[in-house]
Amino acid sequence: VCVCVCVCVRVRVCLFLFTYEIAPVFVLMEQLTLKKMREMVGWPNGEGDGLFSPGGAISNMYSVMIARYKYFPEVKAKGMSAAPRLVLFTSEHSHYSIKKAGAALGFGSENVILLSTDERGRVIPADLEAKIIDAKQKGCVPLFVNATGGSTVYGAFDPINEIADICEKYNLWLHVDGAWGGGLLMSRKHRHKLDGIERANSVTWNPHKMMGVPLQCSAILVREKGVLAGCNSMCAGYLFQPDKQYDVTYDTGDMAIQCGRHVDIFKFWLMWKAKGTIGFEQHIDKCLDLSQYLYNKIKDREGYQMVFDGVVSPPDTSTQHRTPFRWAPLSPVAPKIKALMMESGTTMVGYQPQGQKVNFFRMVVSNPAATQSDIDFLIDEIERLGHDL
Ligand SMILES: *Cc1c(COP(=O)(O)O)cnc(C)c1O
Numbered sequence: 551v552c553v554c555v556c557v558c559v560r561v562r563v564c565l566f567l568f569t570y571e572i573a574p575v576f577v578l579m580e581q582l583t584l585k586k587m588r589e590m591v592g593w594p595n596g597e598g599d600g601l602f603s604p605g606g607a608i609s610n611m612y613s614v615m616i617a618r619y620k621y622f623p624e625v626k627a628k629g630m631s632a633a634p635r636l637v638l639f640t641s642e643h644s645h646y647s648i649k650k651a652g653a654a655l656g657f658g659s660e661n662v663i664l665l666s667t668d669e670r671g672r673v674i675p676a677d678l679e680a681k682i683i684d685a686k687q688k689g690c691v692p693l694f695v696n697a698t699g700g701s702t703v704y705g706a707f708d709p710i711n712e713i714a715d716i717c718e719k720y721n722l723w724l725h726v727d728g729a730w731g732g733g734l735l736m737s738r739k740h741r742h743k744l745d746g747i748e749r750a751n752s753v754t755w756n757p758h759k760m761m762g763v764p765l766q767c768s769a770i771l772v773r774e775k776g777v778l779a780g781c782n783s784m785c786a787g788y789l790f791q792p793d794k795q796y797d798v799t800y801d802t803g804d805m806a807i808q809c810g811r812h813v814d815i816f817k818f819w820l821m822w823k824a825k826g827t828i829g830f831e832q833h834i835d836k837c838l839d840l841s842q843y844l845y846n847k848i849k850d851r852e853g854y855q856m857v858f859d860g861v862v863s864p865p866d867t868s869t870q871h872r873t874p875f876r877w878a879p880l881s882p883v884a885p886k887i888k889a890l891m892m893e894s895g896t897t898m899v900g901y902q903p904q905g906q907k908v909n910f911f912r913m914v915v916s917n918p919a920a921t922q923s924d925i926d927f928l929i930d931e932i933e934r935l936g937h938d939l
């Protein structure tokens with residue numbers, strides 16, 4: 551903390567990035583770190599482009615913009631009327647940011663097609679193929695598929711390799727949203743969950759989620775070099791003069807949709823230097839061990855029922871096998887328990903419904919300082935608070 555504070559105070563004037571000359575050290579840190587991240591994704595020599603953006607929602611938005619530029623570059627100057635009706639595909643479990651991106655970028659939220667998922671929340675590849683064919687028959691042009699490495703609610707990992715096969719067959723842009731799950735690339739034990747990510751055209755990876763880097767710190771990584779710059783550059787004469795005395799490819803600011811950008815890289819760079827890849831690996835492994843511990847404690851415990859193999863629902867003493875109809879009366883339970891948690895000030899865990907499923911607790915472990923006794927406490931506390939309902 552001390553180091554961060556001192557550095558922030560001393561360099562306050564240049565906590566913005568647009569050109570190399572304004573913040574040379576931060577530009578180099580960013581370049582180095584993005585290359586390292588691309589290597590971890592599995593792109594040869596870490597080649598490609600990337601940027602730190604204000605968050606996963608914006609990184610995802612970049613991916614849609616780049617895909618559109620790659621296939622329909624004329625949209626940059628002429629607008630959407632220069633393109634046919636384009637459609638985007640994403641999981642029905644998608645974070646709402648994709649619909650937002652569809653609306654904001656002029657595709658229209660109706661042209662964001664939702665893909666069915668299996669019991670564990672993973673996209674069903676056959677459904678993708680069927681919907682691509684269907685869209686083509688309707689005269690639309692399928693552009694972009696978003697696969698998720700670690701969905702927001704279920705933590706589901708889509709089958710990236712199978713989705714990549716379909717994208718190659720139909721020539722679609724494949725984006726992998728690893729906002730949550732990207733951190734698993736640091737773990738030798740868990741990175742297989744993202745197998746196939748190296749086949750993606752672009753990847754979102756938020757160090758500010760699973761890896762515990764303070765907000766804001768999200769990266770958009772692009773496999774093909776040059777598309778990001780092609781898509782966004784405007785070559786403003788007052789910042790990005792081409793005849794500077796240094797290599798102007800270090801003037802990375804023109805790839806962004808922002809003008810000045812906050813320096814998000816420094817804290818991440820410092821953390822990575824301090825903890826090492828090994829440190830991040832231990833961090834990730836610890837969090838996943840704790841969620842496994844929670845799962846094991848709850849799966850056979852009376853009063854709890856798994857929403858599916860891996861997510862937890864509120865206590866309930868009725869019979870084991872419930873139909874959707876009999877779930878319904880349980881809907882108010884989790885909100886009540888959460889309110890009691892907050893009133894007693896002991897803990898706080900979010901809840902939500904999903905499809906047919908009534909409100910359940912969405913338990914996420916991202917703090918490696920959490921312990922098994924914290925998990926024990928949580929389970930007992932939910933039971934204690936729910937006891938008199
Ligand atoms: C959180 C999340 C996002 C949005 O990230 P922000 O940094 O909050 O904008 C996008 N996709 C997934 C899968 C997420 O979990």
Ligand SMILES: *[C@@H]1O[C@H](CO)[C@@H](O)[C@H](O)[C@H]1NC(C)=O
Pocket residue numbers: 610611613614640641642643644645646647648651696697698701702725727
């Ligand atoms: C991709 O899908 C995931 C969930 O499956 C979602 O969280 C994310 O916002 C989506 N992003 C884009 C760009 O579609």
